[in-house]
Amino acid sequence: MDVRPRDGRLGSRSLILLALAMATAVSCGGGSGGTTGSGGSMNTGTGGTTSTGGTTGTGGSNTGSGGVTGSGGASSTGGTTGTGGSSTGTGGATASGGVTGSGGASSTGGTTGTGGSSTGTGGAAGAAGSKGTGGTTGSGGSSTGGATGSAGTTGTAGTSGCPSNATFCSGFETAGLPSGAIYMVNASPGDWSRDFAIDATQHHAGASSLLVKNQSASGSSGSMYRMLAVPGTAGAFWVRFWIQSDMPIGGTDHNAFAGGSIGSGPNDLMIEFAEDVGVGFNTSDSDQWPTGYGRLSGGGTNPYTLPTMTWECVEISYNGTGREQQLFINNVQLIDATSYPGSTEALTYFKFGFDAYHGPARQVWYDDVAVAPTRIGGCPTVAKSNQ
Numbered sequence: 001m002d003v004r005p006r007d008g009r010l011g012s013r014s015l016i017l018l019a020l021a022m023a024t025a026v027s028c029g030g031g032s033g034g035t036t037g038s039g040g041s042m043n044t045g046t047g048g049t050t051s052t053g054g055t056t057g058t059g060g061s062n063t064g065s066g067g068v069t070g071s072g073g074a075s076s077t078g079g080t081t082g083t084g085g086s087s088t089g090t091g092g093a094t095a096s097g098g099v100t101g102s103g104g105a106s107s108t109g110g111t112t113g114t115g116g117s118s119t120g121t122g123g124a125a126g127a128a129g130s131k132g133t134g135g136t137t138g139s140g141g142s143s144t145g146g147a148t149g150s151a152g153t154t155g156t157a158g159t160s161g162c163p164s165n166a167t168f169c170s171g172f173e174t175a176g177l178p179s180g181a182i183y184m185v186n187a188s189p190g191d192w193s194r195d196f197a198i199d200a201t202q203h204h205a206g207a208s209s210l211l212v213k214n215q216s217a218s219g220s221s222g223s224m225y226r227m228l229a230v231p232g233t234a235g236a237f238w239v240r241f242w243i244q245s246d247m248p249i250g251g252t253d254h255n256a257f258a259g260g261s262i263g264s265g266p267n268d269l270m271i272e273f274a275e276d277v278g279v280g281f282n283t284s285d286s287d288q289w290p291t292g293y294g295r296l297s298g299g300g301t302n303p304y305t306l307p308t309m310t311w312e313c314v315e316i317s318y319n320g321t322g323r324e325q326q327l328f329i330n331n332v333q334l335i336d337a338t339s340y341p342g343s344t345e346a347l348t349y350f351k352f353g354f355d356a357y358h359g360p361a362r363q364v365w366y367d368d369v370a371v372a373p374t375r376i377g378g379c380p381t382v383a384k385s386n387q
Contacts, residue, residue: 162370167237168230168350169370172198172210181230182264185223194219195226196353204242204311204367212354215361227353229264233373236319239350240376241369242311245362249312250279250305253358260318260325260347270351271325271341273316278303279334281325283341288325290334304334311367313379320345331381 162169170178175198177183183192199211212226232239243249243257259270274282278301280289287294293304306312306329315328321344327335350371354364370376 163372163374163376165374166370166372166376167232169372170210171206171368172208172366173206174198178210178228178230181228183228184264184266185221186225186266187221187223190221192228194221195223196228199365202244202365204244206367209242209365209367210369212364212366214363215354215356215359223266224356225266225353227258227266227351227355229261229349229351230369230371232260232318232348232350232371234348235321235346236317237347237350237371237373238315238317238375239369239371240313240315240378241352242313242367243306243364244309244311245306245364246309247360247362248305248308249275250303251275252277252301252303254282254285255357255359256282256355257364258314258316258350258352260316260320260345261349261351262320262346264349264351268349269345271318271320271345271347272355273314273327275303277301278305279327279329280304281327281335281337281340286341288335288337288340290327315375315377315379317375318347318350320347328379331379 168178168180170181172178177192177196181192183196185195195213197211197213198208200208202211203209213220215222215224215226237260239258239260241258249257254274254276256270256272256274259272259274261268261270263269269284272282274280276282276287277294278289280287280294282288289295290304293302295301313330315331317324317326319325323339323341323344325335325337325340326333352366352369354362368378
């Protein structure tokens with residue numbers, strides 16, 4: 001059938017039909033298909049970098065950042081669907097913690113300076129005396145290798161050393177009756193500890209002193225005479241002792257504390273260091289006082305007293321054959337009694353303790369007692385103790 005237009009040209013309807021016919025012909029002819037779309041690249045994410053340890057090692061982040069998820073391949077027209085990238089990137093390897101930084105090397109401290117000797121050289125013991133105070137401790141060197149510490153100052157001349165010619169010397173540092181001492185009382189026989197004790201609560205030097213107990217103390221012998229006798233050189237000798245009492249020494253009533261004696265017994269004659277209107281010498285009720293003290297020639301009295309519980313240093317020169325007695329207290333001479341007593345006396349013993357002729361009862365302490373043929377020294381020089 002002739003479908004051409006009448007005027008020799010194809011009409012619009014004819015063109016449409018022609019195009020459809022051509023498309024059908026192509027489809028039926030098995031044309032080559034479109035190219036297969038390439039799959040999306042599999043963009044595996046790069047793991048996080050491992051953190052490097054700091055010097056003190058700051059740890060790396062514990063987990064690396066995940067890889068970027070691969071974008072799937074775009075489907076080509078008519079092509080097969082591209083293979084998508086793995087959905088999760090490979091995680092970064094867990095960061096190992098930073099290596100702990102090694103700390104700075106410990107600085108070596110400055111070398112310690114050699115300290116000065118820890119103790120100063122003590123003062124040399126005085127020739128004859130009671131316990132000397134040692135030198136003060138030297139100050140140590142500075143810690144930065146510093147200067148050697150200065151040595152301690154020299155101690156004051158010792159007053160504890162017993163003179164080489166002493167006939168008796170004791171600081172009463174050990175228990176028991178002091179070596180060379182004789183204990184006798186006007187009472188029944190008994191141990192010396194009834195009336196005396198080594199007392200660690202009171203001492204001038206060292207760790208203890210000799211206590212003469214109160215006459216009324218429990219267990220006392222009850223004797224008014226409570227003294228120890230120790231040997232001296234025949235005829236004349238020096239003594240030095242420290243004394244204190246729980247009452248002032250130098251009362252108006254007659255009592256004796258010490259003395260040079262012709263024998264060791266309680267009733268032997270003694271040139272007493274006594275109180276009787278103040279401190280002085282008393283021999284058979286004949287007194288010698290410091291100048292200006294005692295019973296005054298113009299009438300009245302002026303006792304020389306030593307204060308309660310105060311250590312006083314007493315030195316006495318006894319000379320029975322030369323009849324001269326000297327008294328020093330704290331290195332100050334108070335009495336120089338010549339032609340006293342009224343007759344020569346063969347003094348051979350020194351006695352110390354308490355002889356309560358009139359009382360009252362009291363406690364008395366002695367420390368660093370020494371007896372020698374020459375002056376012993378060791379007493380400090382201070383003003384008179386008339387207080």
